[in-house]
Amino acid sequence: xxxxxxxxVTRWLFTTNHxxxxxxxxxxxxxxxxxxxxxxxxxxxxxxxxxxxxxRPEFFNxxxxxxxLVMVFGAIMPSFVGLANWMIPMMxxxxxxxxxxxxxLSFWILPPAFLMLASTLFMEAGxxxxxxxxxxxxxxxxAPETVNYFIFAVHIMGASSIMGSxxxxxxxxxxxxxxxxxxxxxxxVWTWLITAFLLIAVMPVLAGAVTMMLMDINFGTAFFEAAxxxxxxxxxxxxxxFGHPEVYIIILPAFGVISEIIPTFSRKPLxxxxxxxxxxxxxxxxxxxVWAHHMFLVGMPVSxxxxxxxxxxLIAVPTGVKVFNWVSTMFRGAISYExxxxxxxxxxxxxxxxxxxxxxxAIAPSDIQYHDTYFVVAHFHYVMVAGAVFSMSAAxxxxxxxxxxxxxxxxxxxxxxxxxxxxxNITFFPQHFLGLGGMPRRYADYALQFADWNMVSSIGAFxxxxxxxxxxxxxIATIVAGKKVSEPKTWDGANGLEWSLxxxxxxxxxxxxxxASVIEENSTVAH
Amino acid sequence: MHKALVAKLLxxxxxxxxxxxxxxxxxxxxxxxxxxxxxxxxxxxxxAAAAVDESRTVKVQFMSTNQGAMPWVFEPAQFEVExxxxxxxxxxxxxxxxxxxxxxxxxxxxxxxxxxVDYLHKIECFCFxxxxxxxxxxxxxxxxxxxxxxxxxxxxxxxLSYSVFDITDRVAxxxxxx
Ligand code: HEM
Ligand SMILES: [Cu+2]
Numbered sequence: 001x002x003x004x005x006x007x008x009v010t011r012w013l014f015t016t017n018h019x020x021x022x023x024x025x026x027x028x029x030x031x032x033x034x035x036x037x038x039x040x041x042x043x044x045x046x047x048x049x050x051x052x053x054x055x056r057p058e059f060f061n062x063x064x065x066x067x068x069l070v071m072v073f074g075a076i077m078p079s080f081v082g083l084a085n086w087m088i089p090m091m092x093x094x095x096x097x098x099x100x101x102x103x104x105l106s107f108w109i110l111p112p113a114f115l116m117l118a119s120t121l122f123m124e125a126g127x128x129x130x131x132x133x134x135x136x137x138x139x140x141x142x143a144p145e146t147v148n149y150f151i152f153a154v155h156i157m158g159a160s161s162i163m164g165s166x167x168x169x170x171x172x173x174x175x176x177x178x179x180x181x182x183x184x185x186x187x188x189v190w191t192w193l194i195t196a197f198l199l200i201a202v203m204p205v206l207a208g209a210v211t212m213m214l215m216d217i218n219f220g221t222a223f224f225e226a227a228x229x230x231x232x233x234x235x236x237x238x239x240x241x242f243g244h245p246e247v248y249i250i251i252l253p254a255f256g257v258i259s260e261i262i263p264t265f266s267r268k269p270l271x272x273x274x275x276x277x278x279x280x281x282x283x284x285x286x287x288x289x290v291w292a293h294h295m296f297l298v299g300m301p302v303s304x305x306x307x308x309x310x311x312x313x314l315i316a317v318p319t320g321v322k323v324f325n326w327v328s329t330m331f332r333g334a335i336s337y338e339x340x341x342x343x344x345x346x347x348x349x350x351x352x353x354x355x356x357x358x359x360x361x362a363i364a365p366s367d368i369q370y371h372d373t374y375f376v377v378a379h380f381h382y383v384m385v386a387g388a389v390f391s392m393s394a395a396x397x398x399x400x401x402x403x404x405x406x407x408x409x410x411x412x413x414x415x416x417x418x419x420x421x422x423x424x425n426i427t428f429f430p431q432h433f434l435g436l437g438g439m440p441r442r443y444a445d446y447a448l449q450f451a452d453w454n455m456v457s458s459i460g461a462f463x464x465x466x467x468x469x470x471x472x473x474x475x476i477a478t479i480v481a482g483k484k485v486s487e488p489k490t491w492d493g494a495n496g497l498e499w500s501l502x503x504x505x506x507x508x509x510x511x512x513x514x515x516a517s518v519i520e521e522n523s524t525v526a527h
Numbered sequence: 528m529h530k531a532l533v534a535k536l537l538x539x540x541x542x543x544x545x546x547x548x549x550x551x552x553x554x555x556x557x558x559x560x561x562x563x564x565x566x567x568x569x570x571x572x573x574x575a576a577a578a579v580d581e582s583r584t585v586k587v588q589f590m591s592t593n594q595g596a597m598p599w600v601f602e603p604a605q606f607e608v609e610x611x612x613x614x615x616x617x618x619x620x621x622x623x624x625x626x627x628x629x630x631x632x633x634x635x636x637x638x639x640x641x642x643x644v645d646y647l648h649k650i651e652c653f654c655f656x657x658x659x660x661x662x663x664x665x666x667x668x669x670x671x672x673x674x675x676x677x678x679x680x681x682x683x684x685x686x687l688s689y690s691v692f693d694i695t696d697r698v699a700x701x702x703x704x705x
Contacts, residue, residue: 169532200539204544205546208547227693228633228694
């Protein structure tokens with residue numbers, strides 16, 4: 001067993017090593033982040049001024065669609081799978097993932113899927129242009145021919161996610177070192193376990209939705225076509241039955257990351273560990289019964305509106321428990337503000353803000369005003385960018401020294417943080433005003449009264465975009481020339497089995513499970 | 528040691544896929560029926576006519592919409608009628624195929640307010656059938672209905688609206704499939 005990695009590209013093509021596969025996922029997701037970010041820059045450049053300047057409206061629609069799809073399915077989701085691959089075995093004292101070969105497969109089918117999706121940009125019919133939520137009949141009756149590539153790509157992404165999730169569940173349930181009981185698992189492992197169950201439950205529903213589209217488009221069925229006895233509103237129900245749990249699939253692992261980082265830099269164990277586990281489970285359960293808050297305007301009966309409104313507001317309770325616990329962990333802690341902690345604190349503040357706008361949107365009568373405006377865009381970027389992406393940045397800074405045995409440049413990390421933080425808020429805070437003022441989302445142009453805040457928003461977007469280049473530079477500089485570090489604990493306050501390993505960890509770790517005493521000493525749970 | 532667990536999880540995924548494709552559409556239909564929403568009545572009302580309630584008059588309004596690029600002229604022959612609950616009324620929609628090719632259309636009805644949906648009974652409706660019209664042809668399409676005397680007192684006006692869809696290609700592909 002004590003052999004190192006193979007040489008050359010075959011190492012990466014045929015690897016079944018969880019660290020290698022984690023690295024592949026992380027780099028792939030970063031590449032998608034850059035690609036999706038490029039699309040966002042096109043969008044913001046066009047919206048810099050009113051009127052049409054740079055692109056045709058048709059192409060603008062392709063950009064918003066591809067931006068959403070690439071960011072959600074290509075950047076955020078795979079990045080957390082990468083993190084899971086790297087960290088879960090090291091956190092639970094397992095030698096590798098449970099199903100290493102399937103692990104290889106679930107990664108390697110992703111790049112072709114996205115290549116296929118991106119290739120539609122160069123086809124005559126153009127890329128998908130019906131929004132990342134691909135509502136029928138826009139995505140069926142009125143879709144460009146390339147919709148079939150999109151459907152196939154979604155099938156592959158779904159298969160990859162399902163395989164990845166099965167692997168994670170099997171790893172967590174079957175591979176824990178003796179003594180690593182469920183209620184001793186680090187919270188990141190817990191949140192991923194729950195996320196994996198969510199994925200197994202709803203990715204097939206997404207696959208079902210696109211399969212029905214495929215049938216409607218190519219085989220004359222009428223699931224979503226009123227003319228044939230179907231109903232386009234059915235599509236929205238199916239999509240959001242997947243879609244709302246999906247937003248928690250995105251955010252739960254981020255919760256896990258933040259729950260690792262805040263205790264480390266507060267030098268206190270996580271406050272309310274058990275309540276965190278229960279709150280996460282409650283959020284996961286509730287996420288299945290609130291989907292129609294995205295559909296307050298489709299003509300639901302009042303009873304339905306009320307039900308979905310109250311059920312949605314209920315989610316704020318377990319979410320509030322989590323925020324309370326993070327703040328309580330910091331309370332009276334010996335806090336230091338290294339880059340990961342800065343991102344984590346920003347996460348807590350900005351995610352909470354996004355949660356509040358979510359509550360505003362959850363109020364059905366108010367949502368009649370807010371729906372499909374930039375207010376919704378502001379809401380979900382606060383939870384997905386300041387939530388998921390910030391936590392991912394935090395995770396990279398937090399574990400990069402462990403992974404590589406080299407320290408990143410702290411000053412540059414902080415600079416990245418501050419530029420991101422300021423750029424992000426300049427971009428998305430004004431979008432609240434635009435939305436409340438009535439600017440609809442997904443248009444290539446806007447009325448003159450929205451000109452000023454749009455320009456501000458675009459400037460913010462360029463700043464935020466640029467700061468990611470700094471991030472990339474810092475990571476590469478660390479890997480090739482960072483100051484070598486070898487102490488097992490990069491951070492003095494860190495807990496968790498991964499920090500009991502040498503830095504950088506050997507190719508194979510925990511080939512023999514750690515002692516119960518090691519597990520106890522390094523436990524993230526308050527003793 | 529992982530086989531049983533993987534089998535269970537994979538089984539779960541397959542069940543969820545089947546749930547989406549085979550269970551969600553009929554469940555949705557059922558929910559619409561129970562709640563009285565969606566494209567409501569697909570076939571003729573069969574129950575016996577009710578006694579006419581002359582003490583009350585309700586207004587029924589008619590609307591038409593051409594879906595997408597549907598080129599036909601499609602409009603109600605009269606925009607509203609006043610009826611007593613229980614009283615049968617016969618009205619017509621006018622349709623003309625203004626193109627130079629033979630086409631088939633399908634009209635999909637919808638009633639507002641939602642609270643009145645269950646009380647508008649169509650005995651005969653062009654929407655129960657497809658409407659083929661040759662190039663340049665026109666027709667008056669019949670609708671016979673009555674309003675149930677149980678109609679909630681709060682409802683004084685009903686609006687019945689039809690969207691007409693071009694289903695020529697759909698019909699053609701069905702024929703070629705057979
Ligand atoms: C307290 C928690 C939350 C509540 C109450 C909430 C509520 C809502 C509501 C009511 C909408 C629909 C608005 C409309 O279209 O008119 C919405 C949209 C959205 N939310 Fe949230 N949300 C919450 C948290 C989150 C989280 C954690 C995420 C993801 C990480 C998220 C992602 C989204 C996205 C992506 C959309 C827009 C989807 C689209 O139409 O493209 N939300 N939210
Ligand atoms: Cu939602």
